[in-house]
Amino acid sequence: MDEKLREDRIRAAGIKVVRWVWADLMAAGQLDRKLAAAGVPRRRDRSARWP
Numbered sequence: 001m002d003e004k005l006r007e008d009r010i011r012a013a014g015i016k017v018v019r020w021v022w023a024d025l026m027a028a029g030q031l032d033r034k035l036a037a038a039g040v041p042r043r044r045d046r047s048a049r050w051p
Helices: 002-012 022-026 030-037
Strands: none
Touching: 022 030
């Protein structure tokens, strides 16, 4: 219950919360899809930033 109340306070502050479970990491692209659906911008690969 404490965790839910903490998350409610975070959301009330206008911060978006994305929940994931370990299975999301094991399914190819699942976490990417969740983050994209929440509007989290993708970062470029490190190799793309270095000449």
